[in-house]
Amino acid sequence: MLEVYVLIKQVPKSHSLRIDKSSGALIRENIENIINPDDLYALELALTLKESYDAHTVVMTMGPPQAESALREALAMGIDDAVLISDPQFAYSDTLQTTLVIKEAFEYLKRYDLLITGSETSDSSTGQVPYQLSEALDIPLITDIFEYKIEGRNFYCQRNFGHESQNIQVELPIMLRVRRHFNKPRHVPLLGIKKAFEKKIKIIDFNTLNCPDYLDGCNKSPTIVVKTEKFIPKRKNQFIEGTIKEQAEFIKNVMKENGIERQWTGI
Amino acid sequence: MNEKDDSKDLWVFTEIKDHERVDECALEILGKARDIADKLDQKLVSIVLALDAEQYLSTIKDHGVDKIIYFSHQDLKHYHERIFTKLIHKLVEKYTPSIFLFPSTEAGNALAARVAYKCRTGLVSDVLNLELDDEYGNNLLLTDKPAYGGNIHVKITCPSKRPQMCTITRGTFNKRKIRKSTINIVKEKYEFERNELKIKILGAPTRKDKPSSTLSDAEFVIGGGQGLGSKDNFEKLYDLAKYTKGKLGGTRRPILNGWMPEHLQIGISGESIKPKLYISFGISGAIQHITGITDSNIIISINTDPNASIFKTSDYCIVADANEILNELLEYYKIEE
Numbered sequence: 001m002l003e004v005y006v007l008i009k010q011v012p013k014s015h016s017l018r019i020d021k022s023s024g025a026l027i028r029e030n031i032e033n034i035i036n037p038d039d040l041y042a043l044e045l046a047l048t049l050k051e052s053y054d055a056h057t058v059v060m061t062m063g064p065p066q067a068e069s070a071l072r073e074a075l076a077m078g079i080d081d082a083v084l085i086s087d088p089q090f091a092y093s094d095t096l097q098t099t100l101v102i103k104e105a106f107e108y109l110k111r112y113d114l115l116i117t118g119s120e121t122s123d124s125s126t127g128q129v130p131y132q133l134s135e136a137l138d139i140p141l142i143t144d145i146f147e148y149k150i151e152g153r154n155f156y157c158q159r160n161f162g163h164e165s166q167n168i169q170v171e172l173p174i175m176l177r178v179r180r181h182f183n184k185p186r187h188v189p190l191l192g193i194k195k196a197f198e199k200k201i202k203i204i205d206f207n208t209l210n211c212p213d214y215l216d217g218c219n220k221s222p223t224i225v226v227k228t229e230k231f232i233p234k235r236k237n238q239f240i241e242g243t244i245k246e247q248a249e250f251i252k253n254v255m256k257e258n259g260i261e262r263q264w265t266g267i
Numbered sequence: 268m269n270e271k272d273d274s275k276d277l278w279v280f281t282e283i284k285d286h287e288r289v290d291e292c293a294l295e296i297l298g299k300a301r302d303i304a305d306k307l308d309q310k311l312v313s314i315v316l317a318l319d320a321e322q323y324l325s326t327i328k329d330h331g332v333d334k335i336i337y338f339s340h341q342d343l344k345h346y347h348e349r350i351f352t353k354l355i356h357k358l359v360e361k362y363t364p365s366i367f368l369f370p371s372t373e374a375g376n377a378l379a380a381r382v383a384y385k386c387r388t389g390l391v392s393d394v395l396n397l398e399l400d401d402e403y404g405n406n407l408l409l410t411d412k413p414a415y416g417g418n419i420h421v422k423i424t425c426p427s428k429r430p431q432m433c434t435i436t437r438g439t440f441n442k443r444k445i446r447k448s449t450i451n452i453v454k455e456k457y458e459f460e461r462n463e464l465k466i467k468i469l470g471a472p473t474r475k476d477k478p479s480s481t482l483s484d485a486e487f488v489i490g491g492g493q494g495l496g497s498k499d500n501f502e503k504l505y506d507l508a509k510y511t512k513g514k515l516g517g518t519r520r521p522i523l524n525g526w527m528p529e530h531l532q533i534g535i536s537g538e539s540i541k542p543k544l545y546i547s548f549g550i551s552g553a554i555q556h557i558t559g560i561t562d563s564n565i566i567i568s569i570n571t572d573p574n575a576s577i578f579k580t581s582d583y584c585i586v587a588d589a590n591e592i593l594n595e596l597l598e599y600y601k602i603e604e
Binding site: 012037094095096099122123124125126127128131132134135136139140141142156160161162163164165166167168169170171181221222223224225226227228229230231235236237238239240244245247248250251252254255258259260262 | 285345346348352373374376377379380381383384385387388389390391392393403409413414415418419420421422423424425426427428465466467468469470472473474475486487511512513530536543544546561565566567569573578579580581582583584585586587588591592595596599600
């Protein structure tokens, strides 16, 4: 049986963001959280695999205890099991620390054939973890795939790579990063919601992993966020008065200044 | 893992695109990196991996570098994650750079993430600005990065691990033509065991050129909204885009009206754009759309309503019927076929 993991993240819904004026930190209370939109395509791929192959699907996330609700939602969609990696000592992990912790988690879990991720998260939008985890587990990461099939321990697919379209063969285990709109994520069926709440979520914490000291995300992350600011774009807000012709003339001049020229094709 | 004390110099991964040209974004980064190198009194080093790499060196020499370190080999014709990661990681261990910058391209992002992992150092992606800062450490690189779809900017440092790594998007900095009087060229020996490769390519790959410019990396974008009023009017935007070599996009409304295909949506559930110039026609400026356009350099908006919220995010605001302005522009830019 194929052991398929989908790596997701719970993120704040982007319109409910507020910043504490005195500390400059993001206010995390009373924020509506959702499954990172790109991860829905990864979940859908896992559910599709389950329909065609003998596969056991597991959704995994790393985050605070409330990230459990994202896992429950994935279970309601039809994912078989869930793992929550959570510990106060993992808080404030940057991408490197996150990768190191997830690597330890997979070494603890031992069996995995396919790890599926979305493209990037809507909160920090780094897109780094799939590449770093591929490096950490020393398994190939395949991105931008189209057709695929699995035969025994081999994964065959067509992928875009640079300016080429390639047919490739690669031995499991592998990681797959799914692009946006790769498929059409399904809705949560009502029956699924009840089932989702009956499932037990496996918790992995600092002690489970018998963590080496360097996995302390609070203190060992190489990058530090020193300031957070609400971004208010500075714009001139200059109103251009005049007739339609004069206003159009103004636009033409700005276009010209930016290298957009009238293309003469001859007289 | 490099600790900061023995590290020096500023490196730029100077990507060769489609085995035919130096990546523009990498040249832009060299422009900014030159300033930082001067302030730090350190060397600016370009890192090149390519097939027949020598052919690109003269272009790179014109962009302010003190040194070029390169590999030239058949295996380096295309980006390959295992080969590139291994070679670059070994170079970092050998020379211990203090700062290492990458263009935010498909290969640049992947390679930077992998190298950062190998070096167990920090990586900040898609930075909007780089400064040297003494508040958080001596001459520490202070990066400015957008998060939460650009609604928030965070400043990030990497105080103790080296190199300090970033990826940078095209158009963030400007190219500078400077040639140093002495440029040190170092050719490194290519060493890689091909049996370390795990992915087998079956059959000959087909060349699949990506569209020369997609919405997200277009330099000039024209956006349309409900204010254009009809499909026929909206069609004229396509013409303007064609004659001016711009890219067309729009809000949710024209898609729902059947005026525009879904993949051209700009905003939170579509593409984010960062052109030099964005002109919006008949767009009111819902937050879903604004989120996707904030990285535009200049924004011109045309709307009949002087209180339209799009004007708050615009440099130049034109209160007029977008169709009338569009007709005026088309008259000027139209190419007789």
